[in-house]
Amino acid sequence: MAAKAGGDGRLLAISDLHIGYPENRELVEKLRPESEDDWLLVAGDVAETVEDIRWTLELLADRFRKVVWAPGNHELWTHPSDAVTLRGVARYEHLVAMCRELGVVTPEDPYPVWEGDGGPALVAPLFLLYDYSFLPKGCTTKAEGLAYAHGTGIVCSDEHLLHPDPYPTREAWCRARVELTGRRLAEEAGDLPLVLVNHYPTDRHPTDVLWYPEFAMWCGTTLTADWHRRFRVAAMVYGHLHIPRSTVLDGVPFEEVSVGYPREWRRRDSPPGIPRRILPRETPERGIPVERA
Numbered sequence: 001m002a003a004k005a006g007g008d009g010r011l012l013a014i015s016d017l018h019i020g021y022p023e024n025r026e027l028v029e030k031l032r033p034e035s036e037d038d039w040l041l042v043a044g045d046v047a048e049t050v051e052d053i054r055w056t057l058e059l060l061a062d063r064f065r066k067v068v069w070a071p072g073n074h075e076l077w078t079h080p081s082d083a084v085t086l087r088g089v090a091r092y093e094h095l096v097a098m099c100r101e102l103g104v105v106t107p108e109d110p111y112p113v114w115e116g117d118g119g120p121a122l123v124a125p126l127f128l129l130y131d132y133s134f135l136p137k138g139c140t141t142k143a144e145g146l147a148y149a150h151g152t153g154i155v156c157s158d159e160h161l162l163h164p165d166p167y168p169t170r171e172a173w174c175r176a177r178v179e180l181t182g183r184r185l186a187e188e189a190g191d192l193p194l195v196l197v198n199h200y201p202t203d204r205h206p207t208d209v210l211w212y213p214e215f216a217m218w219c220g221t222t223l224t225a226d227w228h229r230r231f232r233v234a235a236m237v238y239g240h241l242h243i244p245r246s247t248v249l250d251g252v253p254f255e256e257v258s259v260g261y262p263r264e265w266r267r268r269d270s271p272p273g274i275p276r277r278i279l280p281r282e283t284p285e286r287g288i289p290v291e292r293a
Contacts, residue, residue, distance in 0.1 A: 009037025009065065009116035011123070012275035015199065015239025016045040016072070016258035019052050023262040027273030028056055033064050037116055040064040040275060041123065043239040043257060044072025044199030049082040054098055061102050066112060068105040070125040071095060072199040072240060073218070077161035088165030088173070092127070107181070111188060114195070118279030121234050122189060126181055126198040128224060129174035134204050134216035142171070142217075149214040156218040178223045185231055193234035195278060201238045202227045205249055205290045206256060210241065228252040235278050244268075244276075248287035 012033075019025040033040070046056045046069075053075055061067045075095060078087045086094050096106045105112055107127040114121045132142040139145040149155050158170070167173040185194070196202060200220040207216035219240060228236055228250060235253045242260035246253055257276045259265060265272035276282075 008035040009039065010035065010277050011039050011041070011114050011116065011118065011121075011195065011279035012064075013041035013043060013197070013237045013255060013257040013278050014259065014273075014275040015043035015237075016242060016260050017042070017047070017056060018045060018074070018259065018261060019047045019056055020049075021262055024259060024273075027259065028059065031060070031063070031273060031275070037065050039066040039068065039114065039116075039123075041125070041195070041197045041237055041257075041278065042067060042069045043197050043237055044070050045074045045239060045258070046072070048074050048077050048079040050084040050095070050098065051082075053095065054102070057099060057104050058102050061104050066105065067103075068112065068123055068125050068197060069099055070107060070197045070199055071127050073156075073158050073162055077157070078163055079161060087163040088167065090165070113192065114279060116279070118281065120192055121195050121279060122192040123195045124185060124189075124197065126196060128177050128181060128198055128200060128202075128221065129170060130200055130218055131171035131174040131221045131223070132217045133222040134207060134219055136214045136217070145214070145217050149217065152212065152214055154212040154214050156215065158218055174221055175223065178221060182224075182227070185227075189231055191232075193232050195235050195237065196227070196231075196233055197237045199238060199240050201241075201254060201256070202236055203249060203254070206238070206241060206243070206247060206254060209243060228254075235281075237276075237278060244270075246287040247290050249290045253281070253287050 046053045099106045107125045111124045135145045136148050164170045164173040202224040237255045239258040242258050
């Protein structure tokens with residue numbers, strides 16, 4: 001159901017809930033809309049087990065007018081603690097089927113139109129993955145990048161837990177998803193502005209502030225670097241980095257909306273677990289401008 005045109009609804013976003021932590025589960029239990037017309041965009045990393053993912057999305061779907069979900073890497077893990085042992089595409093399809101049962105919009109469903117304040121806008125949840133093209137400085141190949149990362153000790157757990165089956169590699173799965181999604185956006189976007197929702201940023205610039213720059217290899221793909229210009233994008237919503245902030249690139253706001261781990265959000269001045277308002281925008285001037293080198 002679309003939000004009522006002219007109603008009091010807001011298009012809100014949050015990610016990286018990581019409810020395996022009791023403190024984060026408590027944050028989710030307290031999460032409620034301010035209006036019956038509020039939508040919530042969930043940009044991945046809800047949890048590692050299907051049971052926890054279901055609990056979270058079912059709770060949120062009962063509270064918000066509409067919940068839109070894009071998968072993070074943690075949902076795609078085949079974790080030893082999860083009773084569901086599916087891998088790769090089969091696991092993703094299992095999660096999509098579960099979301100449909102709950103009434104949650106996924107990247108495989110028709111894109112909903114936000115018709116509330118700040119709209120209309122087409123809300124497009126994406127599933128794009130990464131292809132190791134955000135290489136560390138001085139590295140020119142995936143092999144060089146991974147060798148450098150192993151040398152620093154900063155290696156994403158995806159290397160052990162995120163399986164691409166039946167694709168031969170994670171980057172092959174990523175490229176297939178980028179091709180499919182780019183074609184769909186070109187066909188369906190029409191004249192409406194887009195709100196892109198993906199676990200990873202579609203441009204590399206948000207990774208420039210990582211404490212461990214080598215981790216950028218697991219944070220996106222250069223194949224989508226022009227999407228905020230190629231398509232009529234009103235906002236690009238992402239998570240994964242656990243560095244909540246707003247930047248503006250080529251006039252397009254990039255909104256990192258993650259909660260992160262308790263050890264991270266306890267250090268912040270702002271209260272944890274508060275969704276970011278995407279539409280209507282909180283303030284027109286919000287965001288750190290980014291210039292290309």
